[in-house]
Amino acid sequence: MELVEIIKDSSRLFIGDEVGQDYLFDEYVGQAKSVHAVALPLTHEEVVALVKYANEKDLKIIARGAGTGLSGATAPLENELIIDLSKMNKIIDLDLNTMTLTVEPGVQLHEIQEYVESRGFFYPPDPGSKNSTIGGNVATNAGGMRAVKYGVTRDYVRTIRLVLADGRELTVGTLNVKSSSGYDIKDLFIGSEGTLGISTLIQLKVIPLPKVKKSYIIAFDNLLEATRCVNTILHSGIAPTALEFFERDMIQLSEKETGLVFPTKKGHSFLLATFDGDDASFIDQRAGVLKEIADKHEAEDYIILEGQSEKDAWKLRDTLLTAVVNYTEQVTMDETVPIHHIATIYEYTKELEAKYGLKLMSFGHAGDGNLHTCVLRGDIESDSEWHETLDTVLNLLYNKIQELGGLPSAEHGIGIIKKKYFGKMMDPVYLDLMSSIKTSFDPTNRLNPGKLVI
Amino acid sequence: MELVEIIKDSSRLFIGDEVGQDYLFDEYVGQAKSVHAVALPLTHEEVVALVKYANEKDLKIIARGAGTGLSGATAPLENELIIDLSKMNKIIDLDLNTMTLTVEPGVQLHEIQEYVESRGFFYPPDPGSKNSTIGGNVATNAGGMRAVKYGVTRDYVRTIRLVLADGRELTVGTLNVKSSSGYDIKDLFIGSEGTLGISTLIQLKVIPLPKVKKSYIIAFDNLLEATRCVNTILHSGIAPTALEFFERDMIQLSEKETGLVFPTKKGHSFLLATFDGDDASFIDQRAGVLKEIADKHEAEDYIILEGQSEKDAWKLRDTLLTAVVNYTEQVTMDETVPIHHIATIYEYTKELEAKYGLKLMSFGHAGDGNLHTCVLRGDIESDSEWHETLDTVLNLLYNKIQELGGLPSAEHGIGIIKKKYFGKMMDPVYLDLMSSIKTSFDPTNRLNPGKLVI
Numbered sequence: 080m081e082l083v084e085i086i087k088d089s090s091r092l093f094i095g096d097e098v099g100q101d102y103l104f105d106e107y108v109g110q111a112k113s114v115h116a117v118a119l120p121l122t123h124e125e126v127v128a129l130v131k132y133a134n135e136k137d138l139k140i141i142a143r144g145a146g147t148g149l150s151g152a153t154a155p156l157e158n159e160l161i162i163d164l165s166k167m168n169k170i171i172d173l174d175l176n177t178m179t180l181t182v183e184p185g186v187q188l189h190e191i192q193e194y195v196e197s198r199g200f201f202y203p204p205d206p207g208s209k210n211s212t213i214g215g216n217v218a219t220n221a222g223g224m225r226a227v228k229y230g231v232t233r234d235y236v237r238t239i240r241l242v243l244a245d246g247r248e249l250t251v252g253t254l255n256v257k258s259s260s261g262y263d264i265k266d267l268f269i270g271s272e273g274t275l276g277i278s279t280l281i282q283l284k285v286i287p288l289p290k291v292k293k294s295y296i297i298a299f300d301n302l303l304e305a306t307r308c309v310n311t312i313l314h315s316g317i318a319p320t321a322l323e324f325f326e327r328d329m330i331q332l333s334e335k336e337t338g339l340v341f342p343t344k345k346g347h348s349f350l351l352a353t354f355d356g357d358d359a360s361f362i363d364q365r366a367g368v369l370k371e372i373a374d375k376h377e378a379e380d381y382i383i384l385e386g387q388s389e390k391d392a393w394k395l396r397d398t399l400l401t402a403v404v405n406y407t408e409q410v411t412m413d414e415t416v417p418i419h420h421i422a423t424i425y426e427y428t429k430e431l432e433a434k435y436g437l438k439l440m441s442f443g444h445a446g447d448g449n450l451h452t453c454v455l456r457g458d459i460e461s462d463s464e465w466h467e468t469l470d471t472v473l474n475l476l477y478n479k480i481q482e483l484g485g486l487p488s489a490e491h492g493i494g495i496i497k498k499k500y501f502g503k504m505m506d507p508v509y510l511d512l513m514s515s516i517k518t519s520f521d522p523t524n525r526l527n528p529g530k531l532v533i
Numbered sequence: 534m535e536l537v538e539i540i541k542d543s544s545r546l547f548i549g550d551e552v553g554q555d556y557l558f559d560e561y562v563g564q565a566k567s568v569h570a571v572a573l574p575l576t577h578e579e580v581v582a583l584v585k586y587a588n589e590k591d592l593k594i595i596a597r598g599a600g601t602g603l604s605g606a607t608a609p610l611e612n613e614l615i616i617d618l619s620k621m622n623k624i625i626d627l628d629l630n631t632m633t634l635t636v637e638p639g640v641q642l643h644e645i646q647e648y649v650e651s652r653g654f655f656y657p658p659d660p661g662s663k664n665s666t667i668g669g670n671v672a673t674n675a676g677g678m679r680a681v682k683y684g685v686t687r688d689y690v691r692t693i694r695l696v697l698a699d700g701r702e703l704t705v706g707t708l709n710v711k712s713s714s715g716y717d718i719k720d721l722f723i724g725s726e727g728t729l730g731i732s733t734l735i736q737l738k739v740i741p742l743p744k745v746k747k748s749y750i751i752a753f754d755n756l757l758e759a760t761r762c763v764n765t766i767l768h769s770g771i772a773p774t775a776l777e778f779f780e781r782d783m784i785q786l787s788e789k790e791t792g793l794v795f796p797t798k799k800g801h802s803f804l805l806a807t808f809d810g811d812d813a814s815f816i817d818q819r820a821g822v823l824k825e826i827a828d829k830h831e832a833e834d835y836i837i838l839e840g841q842s843e844k845d846a847w848k849l850r851d852t853l854l855t856a857v858v859n860y861t862e863q864v865t866m867d868e869t870v871p872i873h874h875i876a877t878i879y880e881y882t883k884e885l886e887a888k889y890g891l892k893l894m895s896f897g898h899a900g901d902g903n904l905h906t907c908v909l910r911g912d913i914e915s916d917s918e919w920h921e922t923l924d925t926v927l928n929l930l931y932n933k934i935q936e937l938g939g940l941p942s943a944e945h946g947i948g949i950i951k952k953k954y955f956g957k958m959m960d961p962v963y964l965d966l967m968s969s970i971k972t973s974f975d976p977t978n979r980l981n982p983g984k985l986v987i
Contacts, residue, residue, distance in 0.1 A: 175768065176873040220713045231711055249962040255869040256901040257685055257943040259674045259724050260955060261985065262967045266720035270713050287770030310630065316741030316811065357770065361815065415709040419630040447710040489711040501714060508703040512974065513716045519969035531715065 082116055085128040091119040091166065102161055105146065107496050108154035117161040123240065123248075123279040126162060130277065130525075131246040133160045139528050140244075142277040144185055144212030148219065149411070150494025152272045152530050162277060164214050170194050173285070177254045179237050180285050184214025184278045191283070201288040203229030206490065207400060214278050220270035222490030224321045227313075227446030228355075231490065233269045240280035241268065244521035254282065267516065272492050273527040275520045289355035292320065293362050294389045297373045298346025298380035302326070302441075303422040305348040308376040309445045310419060312352070315372060317365040321353040322446030323396055324421070329403065329440045329453075333395045336402035341395055342388060346379035350445060351396055399442050400451070407438075408456040410469060412476070416485035418448040427479050428452055435468050449489035452476065477504060493531045502533045536570055539582040545573040545620065556615055559600060561950050562608035571615040577694065577702075577733040580616060584731065584979075585700040587614045593982050594698075596731040598639055598666030602673065603865070604948025606726045606984050616731065618668050624648050627739070631708045633691050634739050638668025638732045645737070655742040657683035660944065661854065668732050674724035676944030678775045681767075681900030682809075685944070687723045694734035695722065698975035708736065721970065726946050727981040729974045743809035746774065747816050748843045751827045752800025752834035756780065756895075757876040759802040762830040763899045764873060766806070769826060771819040775807040776900030777850055778875070783857065783894045783907075787849045790856035795849055796842060800833035804899060805850055853896050854905070861892075862910040864923060866930070870939035872902040881933050882906055889922050903943035906930065931958060947985045956987045 086092040093099065094116040103111050115138050120126045133140045138160045143153035145165055155161060168185035173195065180195055180202065189209035195202050205223035206216060215221070217239065222231045238252035252265035268275055299305040305324055312319065327347045334341055343349075352369060354362045366383070373381045384392050403409055416424055421443075428439035438455040454472055459465045477487060477500040486504070487493065493501045502510065510533045517524070517532045540546040547553065548570040557565050569592050574580045587594045592614045597607035599619055609615060622639035627649065634649055634656065643663035649656050660675035669675070671693065676685045692706035706719035722729055753759040759778055766773065781801045788795055797803075806823060808816045820837070827835045838846050857863055870878055875897075882893035892909040908926055913919045931941060931954040940958070941947065947955045956964065964987045971978070971986045 176764065177871045178767065220717075222711045222713070226711055233717075243962070247962050249960060249966070251963070253940055254871050254938055255903075255940050255943065256872070257676045257680060257869050257898075257903050258940050259676070259867075259942045259944050259946045260940040261947065261959060261963070262725055262729075262970055263674075263687075263720045263723065264963065264966055264970075266717045269717065271716055275716075287768060289770070313632065314629065314741060316743070357818070361818075364811070364815075413713075415711050417631045417708050418710070444711075449709075449711050484708055486707055486709050486712050486714040488713045489709065490713050492713045493715065505715060506703060508697070508701050509705070509715070509718065512703070512718055515973035516716055516718075516970065519973045520966065 080128065080132060082118065082132060085125060085132060086118050086120065091121070093117045101146070103155060105151060105154040107149070108151035111155035111157060113158065114155045115158050115160045117163055119163045119166045121166055123242070126242050126277055126279050127246050127248065129160065129162055130242050130244070133525060134245060140525055141527055142273045144215040145187065145210055147208040147211040148215060148494065149413070149491040150488070151496045152219070152492050152494030152527070154495065156529050165212060167279065173198060173200065178285055179254060180283045182213055182281055182283065184281055185212050187212055188216060195285050196288055199288050200285040202235060202283060202285050204232045204235055207397070213281055213283070217269055217278060217281060218271065218273050219490070219492035222444070222447070222449065224323065224444065226444060227322045228318050228320045233266065235284045236265065236269055236281065237284050238282040239265060239268055239278045241276035241278055243276050244523065244525045270492070272494060272531045274517060274531055275526065277526070290357055291359055291362060292353055292355035293366065294351060294353040294384040294392060295366060295369060296342060296380070296382040296384065296392060297350045297352070297378045298343050299348045299376070299378055300346060302348040302425045304376055305350055306419060306421045306445060308350065308372060308378070311372050311376065312369065313418070313446065315368055317354070317368045319352045319446060320355045321351070323351040323443070324445035325349055325396065325399060325442035326440060329399055329442050330395060332402040332406050333398045336405060337394055337398050339391045339395055342382050342384070342392065343380045351392060403440060403453045403455070408465070410454045410473070412452045412454070413449065413489050413491040414452060414476070414480045414485055414487060415447065415449045415489035416480060416483045418445070420483040420485065421445060421448060421450060423483060424450055424452065424479065427476070431472050431475060435472055437468055437472065447489065473500065495530055498531065498533070534582060534586060536572065536586060539579060539586060540572050540574065545575070547571045555600070557609060559605060559608045561603070562605035565609035565611060567612065568609045569612050569614045571617055573617045573620045575620055577696070580696050580731055580733050581700050581702065583614065583616055584696050584698070587979060588700060594979055595981050596727045598669040599641065599664055601662040601665040602669060602948065603867070603945040604942070605950045606673070606946050606948030606981070608949065610983050619666060621733065627652060627654065632739055633708060634737045636667055636735055636737065638735055639666050641666055642670060649739050650742055653742050654739040656689060656737060656739050658686045658689055661851070667735055667737070671723055671732060671735060672725065672727050673944070673946035676898070676901070676903065678777065678898065680898060681776050682772050682774045687720060689738045690719065690723055690735065691738050692736040693719060693722055693732045695730035695732055697730050698977065698979045724946070726948060726985045728971060728985055729980065731980070744811055745813055745816060746807055746809035747820065748805060748807040748838040748846060749820060749823060750796065750834070750836040750838065750846060751804045751806070751832045752797050753802045753830070753832055754800060756802040756879045758830055759804055760873060760875045760899060762804065762826060762832070765826045765830065766823065767872070767900065769822055771808070771822045773806045773900060774809045775805065777805040777897070778899035779803055779850065779853060779896035780894065783853055783896050784849060786856040786860050787852045790852050790859060791848055793845045793849055796836050796838070796846065797834045805846060857894060857907045857909070860909070862919070864908045864927070866906045866908070867903065867943050867945040868906060868930070868934045868939055868941060869901065869903045869943035870934060870937045872899070874937040874939065875899060875902060875904060877937060878904055878906065878933065881930070885926050885929060889926055891922055891926065901943065927954065949984055952985065952987065
């Protein structure tokens with residue numbers, strides 16, 4: 080069967096030269112001269128037919144959603160068939176018996192959040208890009224702000240209907256809460272960046288919506304004291320929903336970008352904490368403990384955020400990445416280290432800054448040990464010098480991360496841009512097992528070749 | 534190298550006829566005439582040497598712990614080398630920076646619970662057998678009482694140091710809270726029942742110990758109303774730590790076994806709920822909501838348990854399995870269905886009871902949809918009739934479970950005794966992927982052959 084027989088609607092099929100530039104490049108990878116075609120299926124059956132077509136024609140396949148990924152995992156390399164799932168965007172059902180939401184992979188995160196919250200339920204994962212698709216969230220095991228209390232995408236995926244590399248169909252996972260019935264193949268797919276199968280239907284766990292929430296800023300002289308405070312908070316059992324950190328220099332970029340004013344002039348390193356719960360008294364009790372902990376760690380300031388001030392503080396936080404992207408050329412990492420080593424990494428960035436003449440800034444999810452270190456071009460004028468210095472600095476940073484027991488990616492995935500570092504950091508036996516899993520699921524290396532798997 | 538060179542201490546090595554009966558049979562499987570040897574290593578290096586020995590001599594390997602498994606997964610079939618890890622039983626370290634406990638696989642569950650709780654921390658998974666080893670808990674993804682709030686063993690395993698089938702070593706997982714760095718091989722090992730690797734060191738997530746807890750009994754006329762109440766409880770957000778159900782006939786067996794008296798004469802179906810939290814007022818607030826829900830569902834009785842009465846009620850609950858085992862010959866299942874189908878399964882057992890003349894009793898984890906249906910021999914006199922009827926009834930029950938979207942095992946694993954039903958219930962594509970994973974990890978089928986994998 081030819082492509083035009085599979086996707087009969089010409090507005091959902093672009094062949095060869097018809098393919099728009101948006102599909103050829105992304106922010107991170109600019110290698111593809113052309114792709115075979117882009118197809119936008121509406122149904123599981125169309126995806127199956129596309130995969131079978133690719134097998135017949137011996138084409139490689141890239142499945143993608145909104146294209147908001149940050150690791151180049153959906154960028155084409157050469158002549159692939161791109162299956163764009165963004166038109167498979169229906170919310171099918173919220174089932175209260177199993178407390179699950181059934182969605183197609185092209186539904187965007189903000190649509191899911193709005194849909195369930197308006198019905199009194201809650202889908203906790205909250206990655207930065209609300210326009211990312213749930214299919215992409217699953218493929219990268221996306222994290223976000225609320226992971227410290229609620230976990231990541233992985234923790235909310237109940238089932239995935241998949242099309243395998245050879246066109247076979249399989250639903251992995253279960254609506255049952257517990258299972259000791261065979262190998263956990265579902266978790267193998269989550270975070271596999273499109274290399275093991277293509278999702279066509281996803282069932283997500285939802286929970287009751289917390290009734291109230293409130294946020295707090297704690298200001299410190301330095302990040303080391305801030306991260307010590309994070310450990311005390313986590314030991315206390317007060318379980319914040321979010322526990323973010325950022326530095327004064329980054330928040331200043333965000334102030335310029337938004338026109339908002341950060342609510343304290345004291346301190347250089349900040350924690351932004353949120354609590355949610357059944358009622359205000361529950362949160363106030365926990366906030367009381369938070370205040371005691373802040374005092375114990377000699378915080379410079381402690382600010383209760385309410386109403387507009389809470390919205391503004393979060394807006395400043397949410398704008399950090401955009402602010403730094405708009406400020407200068409840069410690379411944002413999403414490394415993770417055991418929580419108590421956040422400050423170790425930060426201090427190392429200051430050493431590198433002094434030594435290599437570029438600028439490094441940091442923010443991230445303190446409660447998870449997940450930093451976003453931004454390597455900024457700064458005053459480096461020559462392109463070649465910038466790329467050379469960047470590579471040197473990234474290598475040194477990933478070495479340090481490995482030394483501290485960290486990993487290259489907490490939530491964005493490996494894709495293409497982190498593959499080189501990933502290959503150096505991981506145990507060769509692990510890489511070998513990954514490769515044999517890939518081979519047993521996809522012996523012709525049809526799905527997203529060149530990404531993730533070494 | 535010969536076995537006596539690997540394990541030089543003769544008290545830790547039994548060869549051929551020296552092997553005790555305890556290793557040859559278990560409660561569920563009685564097929565093995567002999568095993569090659571039983572070795573009790575003390576170190577990772579000894580395990581590696583034993584695996585290499587088995588490769589040289591082309592022996593199959595069974596790794597086991599306390600032998601408390603309920604699916605025959607560690608029973609020998611023919612001439613295996615048994616690696617008994619119960620002497621690798623050291624608690625290595627509680628690290629407060631990463632909030633992880635490092636243990637050897639032979640440490641027993643109760644030792645872990647006592648160790649961390651005495652230090653103000655909490656390891657939530659709570660499978661029935663406190664004498665089971667943590668290695669076995671990981672191998673079966675053991676569940677237990679507190680899964681409804683806290684999840685199962687899988688949710689608390691951070692890393693596993695493994696010896697693979699060919700003797701290579703690998704640590705899977707990470708002490709980092711988040712990861713999008715490659716395939717999730719850790720979760721593949723959890724619940725793989727010794728077929729993919731042998732654990733020699735395990736790092737577990739611990740959380741702050743809740744300061745107070747309190748339990749409640751709600752009595753209903755029938756299980757259908759009880760399970761409707763369960764759904765309302767789960768939607769309310771009051772998040773019980775445990776939410777168990779049992780029937781009057783089972784609790785009567787437990788009363789005889791313990792000499793204790795169940796605290797209400799009203800009702801036939803019961804929920805036993807526990808809440809934990811920071812302080813009494815938090816629990817009382819949630820209990821208030823629980824009482825409202827009980828009233829709404831026209832409960833026959835609502836009892837607040839405190840002090841001795843709470844201990845007694847939980848003793849009665851914890852004794853259910855022993856009570857039925859001591860009462861008569863029986864088979865206990867650990868099936869799981871979507872929560873709202875608990876009553877459907879129960880009603881079906883009553884149909885089967887009427888039709889086949891044996892007795893079926895039920896209890897289990899209502900908040901997880903995890904039943905323990907006990908098929909009792911009752912008045913069937915002839916052995917052959919009992920086995921025939923049992924097989925017919927189990928087949929019908931597993932068919933019904935499959936029809937309702939359930940699974941054969943929630944927490945005990947498949948092992949040998951559920952393999953036949955597992956093979957019928959699961960998607961052939963899934964079984965095929967399981968088999969290819971097994972082959973790529975263990976091409977000579979050396980690790981626990983005959984168990985789990987079809």
